[in-house]
Amino acid sequence: MAPSLPTRSTTDRRTFLRSGTAALAGLAVGGPLLAGCRDADRAAAALPARRPVADGPAREVRLVAGPVEVELAPGRVWRTWGYNGQYPGPEIRVREGERLRVTVENDLPGVGTTVHWHGVPVPNPMDGVPGLTQEPIPPGGRTVYEFEATPSGSYMYHSHQGLQLDRGLLGPLVVEETTPHVEYDREHVLVLDDVLMDAPRPLSELVEDGDGGMGMMGRGGMMGRMRGRDRGQGGGRERGGGMMDGMTGGVVPPYAGLAVNGRLPEAPAEFEVRRGERVRLRLINPGGATTYRVAMGGHRMTVTHTDGRPVEPVTVDRLTIGMGERYDVVVEADNPGVWPLVAATVEGDSAPARAVLRYAGAAGSSLRDGLPEGLQGGRALRYGDLQSVETLPAEGAPDRTFDLRLSGGMMMAPDVWTMGGEAYPDAAPLEVREGERVRVDMSNMSMMLHPMHLHGHFFRTGNVLKDTVQVAPHMGRASFEFVADNPGRWFFHCHNLYHLHAGMAREVRYV
Missing domain, CATH: 2.60.40.420 (Cupredoxins -  blue copper proteins)
Structure with a gap:
């Protein structure tokens, strides 16, 4: 069943760090059914886009990187950078095998930029890594990225220049299946991000100004617990918490909040569903330094894809999604009301990101308070739970x-x-x-x-x-x-x- 959502040169270390810092200088202002999953031609060796660019007309997309002003919540305006005047950047949605041609224009103030197509195995010159696969696009300049959009999956695009990603130069990229692996009635894309209101700064400056360099004890250790508070506008902070319900430690930037689709939790993004629908959620984490535990009030989630690749369905109460990861889940809309989807840091040191799942006809209902039960118990997704539905390369001795x-x-x-x-x-x-x-x-x-x-x-x-x-x-x-x-x-x-x-x-x- 089709989704109902509309298409919405090598450098030395000093040069590498200098280019990143220079890029910051201008920022100081302001239960689903799966089908056709075991075909041999879906073998892993055949997955990446190794073929020449497809014949025929290309899907043309224009991205302009430049200053933007966005409202994250009433009274909370972020003056930052983005694509096409918005944050997150516009969703790019294409069909599997379609040729995609993206013209990127750089309207940033005095700094170069690039775009990386995260997760898509593009030809090497199209990968968007400054100093490795291309030179940065200069201010006022433009470049064209062109590649075949394959394989299908949930991806993202973002700047790979310095710390620009943490100023909002990111967006979702969806490559729709030619033959869907999962049946669903409605789809929503959720971009999870950590919001840094001021210019991003290297760890060296965060440590110096915030006195946050106690990495020996770090997140989850004694010092992490003692110093798990925000260190203010200038310095970083330490966290305590963990991955897959484990522990971590270290210094992170002083994020002002966590957002879903550019909305802070006090004014969350809302997604409408109807009772009886299978709802596909594409969870994408392009964030700078935050790993989330995600759960939904009143509902379980059936994981169907990880990093764009289809897996045998596994139903869980929560999952952990690290920076750069993507998960597709299907939610059975069988519990009418107004429910929160919550993305809490694994450290539990910040107010969680939130979105709202609202059933049609529930306009007068109030949002359920508190954290979803899935964040407090139940089944957590583990990597060991994931089983590819594609033919994997045979195991053998590595070369x-x-x-x-x-x-x-x-x-x-x-x-x-x-x-x-x-x-x-x-x-x-x-x-x-x-x-x-x-x-x-x-x-x-x-x-x-x-x-x-x-x-x-x-x-x-x-x-x-x-x-x-x-x-x-x-x-x-x-x-x-x-x-x-x-x-x-x-x-x-x-x-x-x-x-x-x-x-x-x-x-x-x-x-």
């Missing part, structure tokens, strides 16, 4: 293995984050050859969760395909394997924006 320790946030250097003991862009590339089976093993030596994202590829982790995977803090481990079948120079990094900016990234280079 190449990388063993990477994720480290940083220590007391003597709280603003340095590394992978394998090296910080980008000075880190040596991870070299692979086309056709190889590559394995990456990661161990987290830090107090903070790290959502690790690989550009240009889907990888197998456990029994599922993803492009972003959370690595739990305090000696947590995660592994994935991928087939090196998309030649180029690809970014691999932590999707905590501030860890990335502080060096937690590597290049995967085909040789």
Whole structure:
């Protein structure tokens, strides 16, 4: 059943950090049915868009990056940056296999920018990583990104220049299935984001001004609990809490609030449903530094996709979504009323983001108070619950293995984050050859969760395909394997924006 929603050059480390800081300077102002899921031609090796750009007319989209003024709630106006005069940026919606041509114009004040198509295995020159796949689009300039929109799924687009993502340069990208994997009557896209009212600042400045560099004890430790308050407009703050109900620790920016589709919880976005409908929710987290636990009042959620890839349906009361991750869920609209969807930080240190699910005809009903029961008990989604409905690559010995320790946030250097003991862009590339089976093993030596994202590829982790995977803090481990079948120079990094900016990234280079 169709959805009812309408289409709405390598740098050195000093240059890398300088370009990011320069980019900040101008900001100081102001139970579903699945079908056709096991076909052999859906094998993982065939998933990424390796084919030439499709023939025929392209879907033309224009994005203009520039200053915007948006109302997040009555009396709360954010003067920031966005696309096409709005935040989040406009939804881009195309059909699987359609050719997409996006012209990006840079109207930002005095800084370059790029656009990255997060999760879509685009040709390498289209990936939007400054200093790796392209030079930044200069002020007043434009560039064209063109690629085949495949495979289907929930994705996002965002700037990959400096810390620009945390000023609102982001938006949802939906590639609709040619043959839907899930039946539903209505669809809504929910973009979860952390709102930073002032210019984003590197960790080095947050630590210096906020005295927040106690990463040795960090989130979840004694110091994290003692110092879990907002440190004001200038400094960062520490958190306590965890991933998949675990624990984390470290310094984060002084966010003013958490938003769903650009609305703060005091004036939440509302979504209408009708009793008896199957409602598909596309949950997208492009945020700078926040991992959420998501639950819905009065309803359970059936997970059908992760990072755009279809999975066997699994019904849960809550799920955890890290920066860069996406989950599609189906909600059975069988409990009329007005219900909250709540996205709480895993640390529990901020007022949760909220949206409202309102049944048609419930105009006079009041919103149910309190946190959904799913945040206080019930079944939590685990990665081990996820089973791909696509044919996965056969397991076998890898041709190449990388063993990477994720480290940083220590007391003597709280603003340095590394992978394998090296910080980008000075880190040596991870070299692979086309056709190889590559394995990456990661161990987290830090107090903070790290959502690790690989550009240009889907990888197998456990029994599922993803492009972003959370690595739990305090000696947590995660592994994935991928087939090196998309030649180029690809970014691999932590999707905590501030860890990335502080060096937690590597290049995967085909040789």
